[in-house]
Amino acid sequence: MYDLNKSEIMELFHFDTATRVISDAYVASSIGHVQTGDVVHLRFPESNGDCHIKSGHIRHTDTYVVKIASGFYDNPSNGLPSSNGIMLAFSATTGELVAILRDEGWLTDMRTGIGGAIATKALASRNAERVLIIGSGIQARFQANCLAALMPEKSFNFFIWGRNKNAAATLVEELRGHNLNVDLALDLNQQISLSDIIITTTPATSALFGDNLVRPGTHVTAIGADTHGKQELPTSLLESASLLVCDMVSQSLNHGEFQAINDTNLSKKVLELGNILSNSCVGRTSDNDITIVDLTGIAAQDIAITKGIIDAAALGKKN
Amino acid sequence: MYDLNKSEIMELFHFDTATRVISDAYVASSIGHVQTGDVVHLRFPESNGDCHIKSGHIRHTDTYVVKIASGFYDNPSNGLPSSNGIMLAFSATTGELVAILRDEGWLTDMRTGIGGAIATKALASRNAERVLIIGSGIQARFQANCLAALMPEKSFNFFIWGRNKNAAATLVEELRGHNLNVDLALDLNQQISLSDIIITTTPATSALFGDNLVRPGTHVTAIGADTHGKQELPTSLLESASLLVCDMVSQSLNHGEFQAINDTNLSKKVLELGNILSNSCVGRTSDNDITIVDLTGIAAQDIAITKGIIDAAALGKKN
Numbered sequence: 063m064y065d066l067n068k069s070e071i072m073e074l075f076h077f078d079t080a081t082r083v084i085s086d087a088y089v090a091s092s093i094g095h096v097q098t099g100d101v102v103h104l105r106f107p108e109s110n111g112d113c114h115i116k117s118g119h120i121r122h123t124d125t126y127v128v129k130i131a132s133g134f135y136d137n138p139s140n141g142l143p144s145s146n147g148i149m150l151a152f153s154a155t156t157g158e159l160v161a162i163l164r165d166e167g168w169l170t171d172m173r174t175g176i177g178g179a180i181a182t183k184a185l186a187s188r189n190a191e192r193v194l195i196i197g198s199g200i201q202a203r204f205q206a207n208c209l210a211a212l213m214p215e216k217s218f219n220f221f222i223w224g225r226n227k228n229a230a231a232t233l234v235e236e237l238r239g240h241n242l243n244v245d246l247a248l249d250l251n252q253q254i255s256l257s258d259i260i261i262t263t264t265p266a267t268s269a270l271f272g273d274n275l276v277r278p279g280t281h282v283t284a285i286g287a288d289t290h291g292k293q294e295l296p297t298s299l300l301e302s303a304s305l306l307v308c309d310m311v312s313q314s315l316n317h318g319e320f321q322a323i324n325d326t327n328l329s330k331k332v333l334e335l336g337n338i339l340s341n342s343c344v345g346r347t348s349d350n351d352i353t354i355v356d357l358t359g360i361a362a363q364d365i366a367i368t369k370g371i372i373d374a375a376a377l378g379k380k381n
Numbered sequence: 382m383y384d385l386n387k388s389e390i391m392e393l394f395h396f397d398t399a400t401r402v403i404s405d406a407y408v409a410s411s412i413g414h415v416q417t418g419d420v421v422h423l424r425f426p427e428s429n430g431d432c433h434i435k436s437g438h439i440r441h442t443d444t445y446v447v448k449i450a451s452g453f454y455d456n457p458s459n460g461l462p463s464s465n466g467i468m469l470a471f472s473a474t475t476g477e478l479v480a481i482l483r484d485e486g487w488l489t490d491m492r493t494g495i496g497g498a499i500a501t502k503a504l505a506s507r508n509a510e511r512v513l514i515i516g517s518g519i520q521a522r523f524q525a526n527c528l529a530a531l532m533p534e535k536s537f538n539f540f541i542w543g544r545n546k547n548a549a550a551t552l553v554e555e556l557r558g559h560n561l562n563v564d565l566a567l568d569l570n571q572q573i574s575l576s577d578i579i580i581t582t583t584p585a586t587s588a589l590f591g592d593n594l595v596r597p598g599t600h601v602t603a604i605g606a607d608t609h610g611k612q613e614l615p616t617s618l619l620e621s622a623s624l625l626v627c628d629m630v631s632q633s634l635n636h637g638e639f640q641a642i643n644d645t646n647l648s649k650k651v652l653e654l655g656n657i658l659s660n661s662c663v664g665r666t667s668d669n670d671i672t673i674v675d676l677t678g679i680a681a682q683d684i685a686i687t688k689g690i691i692d693a694a695a696l697g698k699k700n
Contacts (some may be wrong), residue, residue, distance in 0.1 A: 065384075100419055102434070104416060104436060104438060105416070106474075110474070111473075130447055132471065133476070134476040137476070148469070150449065150469075152465075154430075155428045156430075156453050156459070157451030157452070157456070157465040164478065166491055230499070369508050
């Protein structure tokens with residue numbers, strides 16, 4: 063049984079392996095090979111917190127995974143991070159506990175970053191250079207770093223726009239420290255109309271920018287919307303896009319970015335990322351397509367990234 | 382953070398404390414003070430296994446609890462127990478992990494045993510002496526031991542009936558080793574008609590005994606039915622009973638013993654144990670009542686027994 067804390071997990075983590083297994087997990091999910099438990103949501107209004115429990119199993123794999131992730135939003139005022147999390151892996155043959163990964167939410171942040179990077183790589187135009195990231199929180203960091211790591215052959219020019227200018231400026235400096243080519247975006251609408259790739263990472267509940275600003279050829283990866291009532295993109299953009307893709311149709315239409323088009327005919331056009339990755343559905347067909355991916359996060363990603371850590375730990379034990 | 386294995390948990394466990402906190406938890410549940418997450422059910426048909434995830438929080442208490450319990454029914458042929466389980470407690474103020482209890486399912490067995498004993502004590506006739514336990518598995522043991530421990534002033538005469546005569550005989554010997562007064566029951570129907578208390582602990586999917594055998598004054602505690610399609614008692618017995626009680630009405634009618642009367646007028650008569658324990662509903666009114674309790678198991682029990690262990694661990698640390 064492995065019992066690993068965050069720094070041990072980060073030590074065992076390998077980006078290329080994680081990217082490969084998460085990509086495979088999207089494909090497994092889209093062909094119906096992933097059993098996903100209903101998401102449990104507990105609420106703690108008195109302490110401004112909540113907890114989500116996600117669980118699942120990828121068919122023919124060794125372990126099933128239960129993830130317990132919480133957000134207690136008054137924690138920072140007490141010097142604690144607001145997010146917390148733990149992943150548990152159990153044998154799918156005997157039910158025995160295989161691993162406790164006390165990652166404090168880091169694996170979720172990373173698998174979300176990797177998921178966004180996989181989606182962006184799969185759907186952005188080959189010529190894309192200019193990447194606008196909206197938001198300056200944890201996922202803004204992970205999306206920029208993961209995309210740069212997944213596509214090292216590209217020399218992206220990142221622009222960061224955030225409502226909080228100080229936080230955005232801090233992020234610009236931080237990413238420059240990672241040798242990324244990054245600038246602060248001042249005029250959001252102007253940046254929208256100049257970008258090849260737009261990645262939204264905010265908790266917004268209405269469109270972050272206006273209609274008709276996104277130019278042909280742009281790819282948009284929407285990360286933020288993950289509950290009822292959240293929305294980052296103008297609905298008109300969904301209507302005018304050439305391609306709508308998500309990680310899991312049922313989640314995206316229910317509580318993701320595509321809830322805005324649930325119950326419309328457009329909802330029937332939404333594809334899953336796994337089907338694009340496996341080439342069973344066609345992705346971008348021209349450099350003029352506007353493509354949109356909405357990622358709500360699926361248990362298959364948690365299972366995959368956890369398996370990567372366990373395998374690495376097992377390998378370390380053998381050596 | 383406490384990380385305790387089964388033997389450490391058993392060392393810290395205190396029966397009287399657990400009984401008190403579980404009794405309080407039934408009351409809290411029945412007055413709406415328990416937030417219960419939807420039960421998650423994962424299935425592993427290839428290895429004849431399944432996993433349940435239960436979670437919840439009792440209002441105004443320090444921790445919320447997530448329980449992951451599995452049954453892999455081919456394990457015994459490989460020398461492993463079929464049941465497995467782990468309880469996790471998190472701070473309801475910050476989300477931080479407070480305790481990992483690797484109880485291997487023992488706390489669930491114990492809280493189920495204690496729940497049955499509390500229900501039986503609350504509803505059986507004061508003069509009850511003769512206790513029939515149907516089944517010879519884990520819960521047959523826990524129900525007998527917990528009832529004897531909860532009511533030490535009574536000198537119950539226990540009878541064990543099981544389809545597997547060898548397992549039943551083994552259990553009789555085992556319980557005698559605990560200084561209980563126990564006999565093997567050979568004729569089930571005869572024993573039914575002679576018993577003051579009947580406790581059913583089987584995975585049966587149809588009535589274990591015939592109509593009109595239970596005599597006036599008998600109390601029945603039904604433990605076995607916990608999923609769709611399970612049933613231990615004849616429906617006629619539910620119809621003729623003076624009192625129908627369960628741990629949680631929604632669970633009992635949906636997947637417990639009382640699913641047989643779901644959608645009937647009788648379902649409206651079902652009370653909750655917490656309301657009996659708090660005296661807000663009347664329990665047994667005469668020595669001729671037939672009373673029935675169905676227990677499907679509720680998250681509040683898990684939270685309570687976990688809290689008992691954590692408090693004991695904290696006390697041990699202080700001393």
